[in-house]
Amino acid sequence: MSQTNIADTSAGKRVMWTYMLTGLGIFFLMVLVGIAMRAAQAGWIGIDPGTFYSLLSLHGIGMITAMAIAGLGILWYFVSRYTPLNQGVAFLAYGFFLAGVASVIISVIPGHYGALWTALYPLPFTGTYWPNWATGAWLIGNSLVMIGFMIWCAQILGALLARFGGVRGILAIDYVFKNREFTQSGKEPPPPEMFAAAITAIDGFIGGTAGLLVVVALIVHWIDPSVAIDPLWAKNLIYQFGHTFANLTMYMAVAGVYVGLPMCTKRAYHTSIPLAIAWWGTLTFVIIAYFHHLYMDFAQLQFVQYVGEISSYLAAIPVVVVTVFGGVMLVHRSGMKWSVGSMFLFAGMIGWVVGGLGAVLDATIPINIELHNTLWVPAHFHTYLLEGVLLFIMGWAFVNLEQRAGSASSLLTRWLIGTGMFGGGALFLLPFYIAGADGVPRRYATEPTPGPYYAGVATVGAAILLLGFLLAIIEAVRLARSKNTSVAA
Amino acid sequence: MQSTLVLEIFIGVAGLAIVLMLWLANYRSSDPIPQADVSATGYAIRRYWLWTTLIVAVAVFAFTVPQFPYQKAKADANARHYPVVAQQYSFSMPSTLPLNTPIVFDVTSKDVNHGFGIYGPNDKIFSQVQAMPDYVNHLAVTFTVPGHYTVRCLEYCGIAHAAMQGGFDVK
Ligand code: HEM
Numbered sequence: 274m275s276q277t278n279i280a281d282t283s284a285g286k287r288v289m290w291t292y293m294l295t296g297l298g299i300f301f302l303m304v305l306v307g308i309a310m311r312a313a314q315a316g317w318i319g320i321d322p323g324t325f326y327s328l329l330s331l332h333g334i335g336m337i338t339a340m341a342i343a344g345l346g347i348l349w350y351f352v353s354r355y356t357p358l359n360q361g362v363a364f365l366a367y368g369f370f371l372a373g374v375a376s377v378i379i380s381v382i383p384g385h386y387g388a389l390w391t392a393l394y395p396l397p398f399t400g401t402y403w404p405n406w407a408t409g410a411w412l413i414g415n416s417l418v419m420i421g422f423m424i425w426c427a428q429i430l431g432a433l434l435a436r437f438g439g440v441r442g443i444l445a446i447d448y449v450f451k452n453r454e455f456t457q458s459g460k461e462p463p464p465p466e467m468f469a470a471a472i473t474a475i476d477g478f479i480g481g482t483a484g485l486l487v488v489v490a491l492i493v494h495w496i497d498p499s500v501a502i503d504p505l506w507a508k509n510l511i512y513q514f515g516h517t518f519a520n521l522t523m524y525m526a527v528a529g530v531y532v533g534l535p536m537c538t539k540r541a542y543h544t545s546i547p548l549a550i551a552w553w554g555t556l557t558f559v560i561i562a563y564f565h566h567l568y569m570d571f572a573q574l575q576f577v578q579y580v581g582e583i584s585s586y587l588a589a590i591p592v593v594v595v596t597v598f599g600g601v602m603l604v605h606r607s608g609m610k611w612s613v614g615s616m617f618l619f620a621g622m623i624g625w626v627v628g629g630l631g632a633v634l635d636a637t638i639p640i641n642i643e644l645h646n647t648l649w650v651p652a653h654f655h656t657y658l659l660e661g662v663l664l665f666i667m668g669w670a671f672v673n674l675e676q677r678a679g680s681a682s683s684l685l686t687r688w689l690i691g692t693g694m695f696g697g698g699a700l701f702l703l704p705f706y707i708a709g710a711d712g713v714p715r716r717y718a719t720e721p722t723p724g725p726y727y728a729g730v731a732t733v734g735a736a737i738l739l740l741g742f743l744l745a746i747i748e749a750v751r752l753a754r755s756k757n758t759s760v761a762a
Numbered sequence: 763m764q765s766t767l768v769l770e771i772f773i774g775v776a777g778l779a780i781v782l783m784l785w786l787a788n789y790r791s792s793d794p795i796p797q798a799d800v801s802a803t804g805y806a807i808r809r810y811w812l813w814t815t816l817i818v819a820v821a822v823f824a825f826t827v828p829q830f831p832y833q834k835a836k837a838d839a840n841a842r843h844y845p846v847v848a849q850q851y852s853f854s855m856p857s858t859l860p861l862n863t864p865i866v867f868d869v870t871s872k873d874v875n876h877g878f879g880i881y882g883p884n885d886k887i888f889s890q891v892q893a894m895p896d897y898v899n900h901l902a903v904t905f906t907v908p909g910h911y912t913v914r915c916l917e918y919c920g921i922a923h924a925a926m927q928g929g930f931d932v933k
Pocket residue numbers: 303304306307308310311329330332333334336337340389390391651655658659663701714715716717735738739
């Protein structure tokens with residue numbers, strides 16, 4: 274079980290790059306949709322409300338799915354280095370993702386579906402402005418994505434349990450509770466990125482089950498409208514899936530830090546007892562942290578509201594604290610040379626901390642009363658998705674490309690990319706926070722003042738971010754094409 | 763809680779974290795030392811650091827529990843109840859409400875989920891609760907500032923969600 278017998282396989286790399294490039298491709302298209310929406314909120318371009326909500330539905334599910342596909346590809350590769358995996362299964366899951374995305378696009382572009390990706394029953398059936406078939410295409414598309422995700426989870430979970438000695442082994446239970454015996458017998462706990470894979474697989478399977486349950490109920494209602502659904506039940510399940518899926522993208526992508534940062538710093542990222550315990554926190558609490566989406570549903574079981582606040586804290590705080598601390602320790606006085614890859618991985622940790630802070634504040638009920646469903650919500654999740662998840666994914670990609678090319682990017686290139694991605698990012702994100710704290714609601718095609726003003730600033734920021742992203746892609750292509758000048762790595 | 767204060771806390775703490783992390787990454791970066799040396803100090807700090815954050819989290823939880831809104835509607839048996847019914851795309855509710863009087867809004871919806879978001883005369887969110895069909899949510903408030911309050915829908919409900927507004931006067 275030592276870290277040295279890592280086997281790089283071409284299958285692993287093929288799955289990883291296929292997933293990663295697909296994810297980044299969808300991301301790029303969805304950024305264009307995002308900029309269009311923000312410009313519309315600024316009043317700079319005219320988008321009628323119906324189209325706006327169709328675009329918002331597409332952007333929401335599309336972005337989360339994009340990040341998930343990329344993250345799952347990276348994790349699949351990491352797991353394949355420890356145990357052989359059947360790539361046919363990975364491409365089966367991939368097929369489900371693509372079919373799901375296609376179905377969603379059909380439902381939104383010709384179909385004009387517009388009840389958002391977390392449609393709350395009696396939506397998407399009441400007061401619709403799109404044909405009934407579009408609702409069906411949407412629901413079927415969603416279920417295909419969920420099935421693809423669950424196929425991935427099942428494959429990875431099975432492989433991990435077999436490779437690392439069951440649940441006890443993969444969760445490092447003996448390593449934590451019987452540490453002395455464990456280490457004396459010469460055993461090693463699973464490396465950090467395997468925790469990311471295991472937690473994604475376990476919690477992802479639970480989330481996928483909840484999601485399928487409610488989507489199947491909605492499909493049944495779509496076929497036979499006389500079948501009634503309890504709105505509170507549906508809301509719980511929708512957010513159990515939605516929150517878990519969106520949040521897990523972070524826990525997928527962070528594996529890129531566990532593996533990538535050691536490559537940059539020439540140091541090792543070891544599993545430690547606090548790291549294992551922190552991941553147990555995420556494992557346990559990430560599936561119930563979604564209760565914070567129902568804070569303003571006073572009819573919800575009251576006990577659950579209390580659980581919601583504390584589990585929101587415990588799902589996020591320990592793992593951020595331990596991982597980021599470890600990451601900073603890795604870089605500190607390591608003599609690491611900054612490259613686009615290491616810069617992205619490090620900046621991603623900053624984005625994770627900042628977005629996490631925004632999330633934890635909003636997960637505090639007395640604060641949530643003033644921030645629930647304001648722009649503060651997209652503020653925090655765009656922070657950790659754009660300046661966290663995306664940077665981890667791109668950072669990992671760059672670390673690979675840099676190593677293969679045996680060279681890094683010039684200082685000027687790094688500055689330009691950094692200014693675009695972080696400067697543009699800040700200019701895009703800060704207006705969300707400020708307007709949110711000011712009470713501007715989220716999901717408004719037309720915002721009350723001062724919303725449109727901030728939307729304008731944010732549109733400029735997003736455009737700058739897009740430039741930075743495109744520059745990074747050009748640089749990535751350049752690195753990918755350049756010949757390795759150093760000794761084969 | 764004042765949301766502007768929350769914003770200030772956020773910007774302050776986030777700024778501090780950014781500066782600290784960048785400083786730790788760049789501090790004497792051209793003068794490397796072995797990983798074991800960093801770990802030795804790092805692990806010692808991490809123990810306190812992890813416990814401190816966890817204790818702060820639990821303390822914040824304990825501190826905020828008394829401020830949860832859920833018990834308030836039951837707390838005052840004499841509070842006056844006012845029904846609020848949301849429907850695509852309007853609210854039916856009283857047009858005037860009393861000042862300095864404990865009030866409970868009984869909020870529900872006739873069709874889909876809506877949000878009953880009350881904005882004060884200063885146009886900041888005063889309070890809110892969801893309007894869910896088949897359920898009634900009880901929101902207890904006491905208005906201490908007279909004037910016109912705007913109500914905005916705070917849950918996506920369909921094409922005219924952004925236009926779903928109402929209001930009442932408090933006097
Ligand atoms: C420059 C890049 C981006 C831009 C310009 C952008 C823009 C937007 C805008 C304007 C909204 C609507 C906010 C509102 O009024 O409620 C939104 C919502 C959203 N965005 Fe983005 N976004 C970007 C990146 C991302 C990324 C990277 C993700 C996830 C990985 C993401 C996921 C979402 C989600 C889940 C929603 C909420 C959808 C809903 O309310 O149902 N976005 N985005």
